[in-house]
Amino acid sequence: MSKSVATLIPKPTTIVRVRTETSNVRTYYVKLPKDVELPKPGQFNMLYVHGVGEVPISVSDVDHRTGVVAHTTKFTGSVTGTFTYLKEGDLIGFRGPYGKGWPMDSSVGKDVVLIAGGIGLPPLRPVVREVAKDRARYGRLIIIYGARTPKDLIYSYEYGDYEAIPNTELHLTVDNPDEGWRGNVGVVTDLIRQADVDPEDSIAMICGPEIMMRYAVKELLKRGFKANRVFLSLERRMKCGVGLCGHCQVGPYFVCKHGPVFPLWFISKYFWVDQI
């Protein structure tokens, strides 16, 4: 056995498909390496680009049959920037799956409200898939999604499928509309305010920029959501994914290990603290 830290050593695996989502977002489908368990909705993987670096990326889809897992990545920095060069057939280093996912079990029988901003939709997509697959287990599915411009909306090609799921609503909004845009304009909070939900009987799952999540949470609380019905997927700098490197601490919690999905009540003591 290696004398180094085995958990930090990636396994090379193949990119089987690359799909362009927007001008700076693509989805990378990779084959799960052997002996790796299938990720659950909300979990993430550490992806390593040869000689370049490693980044945490959420699982945005799982093909249970083939063991292919999707990662929708936005090119924002030095490592993710090199994802642009990755093509079908290339190798990528894989570690995972890590973290605690969305509360699918406690959502059984309840309405599921998904609130996403920007690149926050990918980790919620497996929830949509899960609900669609086992439609009877859950109540209504309400998807609220906002992006900067219509061009930044991810997965627009499958919104029709979402709406075709029985008992499902999709609400989209953008900050800056273009000519063809017919939908809402404004922040997601506005949509939360208007949405027809029953706080007593719903589970809200939120992912997006932290500032957007704060406003969303405030709005949900205003609407009567209890802190144990609201779940957030947090983001922090991350080097290891397994609670060792320390960077992702939010108060006493490691986002990688105790999260990334947290019930609001669990972190509420820290969530509002400035620069925690």
Place this chain on the structure above:
Amino acid sequence: MSKLRVAVYKFSSCDGCQLQFLNMEEELLQLTDMVEFALFYEARKAVEPGPYDVAFVEGAVSTTHEIEILKELREGSGILVALGACATAGGIQALRNWANVEEFKKYVYPRPEWIEVLEKVEPLSTYVKVDYEIRGCPVSKEQLLSFVLQLLKGKTPRLPVDSVCLECKRKGNVCVLVTKGIPCLGPVTMSGCGAICPSYGRGCYGCYGPMIDPRPAGLNELFKELGVSPKEIRLLFKQFTASAKEFREVHGGYG
């Protein structure tokens, strides 16, 4: 894969930074399989015309002629990299920015009227957009190589930006400031050199310039407590990257 076409050029400086390319000795021949030094006067006679993928520019700008060439280089290069303290902060020659250049000309030259230089010595960024800075006087050859290899990988190159202290402690040095009271700029200086000054028993003299988010004023207070004279403290901050904004906080603006 086509080679990365590189231009290496210099303005007012000592040649030490571009020399680091030639100092890569072991890696140099392998590197030339991936990099074409299309323009590199120190190393070759032939000049391949631009445009270049990357221009590494050493030296500070101190004549109008240099401004012109710099602008041409900027135009003709995809990426412009400022190499070393001279290019990123004006370097040692920027010390004349605090003096009367006419008086300086008279002091050094019998025929000062022939000397045509700009009033101030400036880093490249005063005149053109600089894409990356590699710090140091000189830049470290390891950092330079890492930078080039990152570029070759298509990566936005990243070099560490934190304090020299970090490297110093990782290397296992004993702090010269705490044990010997030697004034050391390590706590406010950007890492990258390998903390060599403290490794050799002296204080850092700040040749990598200010780290990210530094607190030079706090260090100034400490030096005073250690009994260093205010004049010597000013001189310490006013060396190879004297023009850096954060260091000017301590030793004063241009006088």
Place this chain on the structure above:
Amino acid sequence: MGGNEGLRLLFDELQRLDYVIVGHKVVDGALRLERVNEFNELAVGVEDVQSPGRYSLVEGDFFRHGPDSPKKFLYPSELVLFKVSPDWSITSPDVKIDRTAFFGLKPCDLAAIKVLDRVLLNVDEFYTLYRENMAIIVENCTRPGNTCFCASMGTGPRARDSFDLAYTRLGDKLVMEAGSELGIRLLNALEVEPIDDVTYGDFVRVLNEAAEKARAGFEADNLPELLELKIASPVFREVAEKCLGCANCNMVCPTCFCFDVIDVPRVDGSAERVRVWDGCLNYTYAQVAGGHFRPDLWARYRHFVLHKFTYWMKQFGTYGCVGCGRCVTWCPVGIDLREAVLKLLRR
């Protein structure tokens, strides 16, 4: 048993048992933890004078420690995680770990190992392997230094457990306690005499007196809860006014374990990933693409303090601080953790 002579015998015995020995040496004007080949290389006749931001060695007969802690060995500041070749074969360097005896560690450093155990044992293979091959000889601290507060943290000045052998120097007498099979073996080999009542009385008295000197003015009970209540306190900002953000405190702390990973591309197309020490006082520590979670230095300092005393307890069931005082001594501007905690508790 006589002081120095006894230690020499102990040293020799450990070498006979094939241990590589790590102990305190005087290097570059400070006590360093380094590999020692001969008993004579160990520091003697020196004392460390520590105060916030200052450290020096003078003549004396008792010392505490320098900037190094066992972390230097168990959790190296730079460790190659793996090397990847151009064709993606991944190899991890084989590290040879010697059977190592730490000689004369102070109780605070022993406590630090116990803290690191909670974080790293059976998680980090390098650490675990090192731990499995390691013997600990502790010297109880009869004269805590100016920046020590082990008594407040409950980690010293007397080591209670987790050592192989602990010794206490009382004048020219040496009191030894075995804490493991190896310890018993060592005691047997050294032919020590059972302690007499008078010496035992001295032993207890000296260490009690020492404990009085190693207090910070606060007690560890309820600290996590009390400090957490101060999460929004302006004290963090006040103390951090002076802070340079250089992360020296993180680096010298025997329990700080945060790391960064650096990618080193090589000219032959291979690459390495290297794990290096990082610290929460660093600007980039909480920086992300397009944002920063703790851009202000006071917030980073707050994280340091609360991690040590509050979060650690929730994460690992122990304090992250063992009261060794290194972060106080080795902070160039002498920011004093004890003072910060006291201020927080008072206001």
Place this chain on the structure above:
Amino acid sequence: MGMDSVIRVDYLARVEGEGNLFVEIREGKVSRVEVGIFEPPRFFEAFLRGRKYYEVPDINARICGICPIAYIMSSSRALEKILQVKVADELEVLRRIIYLGEWVESHVLHILMLHAPDFLGHESVLGLVKDDPEIVKKGLKLKSWGNRVMSVVGGRSVHPVSCRVGGFHRIVRKEELNTLLKDFQTVKGHARELLEWVLNLPIPSFRRDMVFLSLRNDVEYPILHGRVVSNKGLNVTENEFENHITVEQAKYSTALRYKIKDGSTYVVGPIARYNNNYDLLRPEVRDVVESHGYGAPLVNSFQSIVARASETYHAVLELEELIRDYREPKQPYVDGTVREGSGAAITEAPRGMLYHRYELNEEGYVVNANIVPPTSQNLAAMEQDLIMLGDELTSLDPVKAQWLAEHLIRNYDPCISCATHFLRIKYVK
């Protein structure tokens, strides 16, 4: 080449710094020669005023990234004279070690990467790599070893950080130095092979009666100490040096150049040192040189490469002995007393004698500084060489003539960054 023509090189390549060359040919004769510099002035002497004495070596290092040690050593020694410091012998040894490291690094850089391509008609070292990869690899290994010597003693090879007035900032441990001896046999072999390779180069024939100026101390091949001597009988102390040279302005050029008081141009650098100290070169070096039909004096500036390669081999041999016999000094440096005064010193930079003079006030701040770098001392000689070469230049086709002229200049390994403040700045268009 026509009767009237000019050779113009706007940017001299394979030299350190920025220079140009202008040769005017009228009626078949070289009528005007200018080795110009457009490296802007950096005003070191001017801004050194007001700096504290202990900062001077580090600041001066930045005059030249190729020979920082020379700048550090000349200024340290000049200042030590003022502070009345007698540097301990063990420290002198360490100084010599790092200085020799610089010679190796700088000489091999020049021999292989800057100069040799000229002899073989290559525009850069890469051409050489195609012809003879082995010698390039060996040379690079040698150069890298020279750099390692500097890094081990000085912390890094460009602008080392460990040197100071009075000695060093800390004592270099014996074990640290010993790491250099590990691959010493290989390095020694490479140095010898490089010399042999150089001795086999096709070297253009050329002859001129030149004045060679260098240090000499009768004990060892000169680096840090000695009297200033010439092959024409000059023999003075470093303190007197300034009285024997003049700064002159030629009509055809506005550049300043140094000459000996009697008006003759002179040459400093490896070829001068070699000629004046041939007896002090290691016998192993002389054996190789002589077995190839060379000896001393060398009177052809194209043969400066022979001197440079000989010095490289010598340096490597001497380094082995110095490192092997190294004893750790008791103190890293010797303290002096700050006082008012002035002091001058010369050491042998890779490119030749480097003169520094300082005046300090009673608090140890610099009030006056004068630096005479090697390249500026060679400029007049370079131009004279070009004039001597006249016939040959006029008989060649322009491309070849230009190449030959440039080659001649590179014989001197000019380091224009250092030379800069002695030359005119206007760019000849």
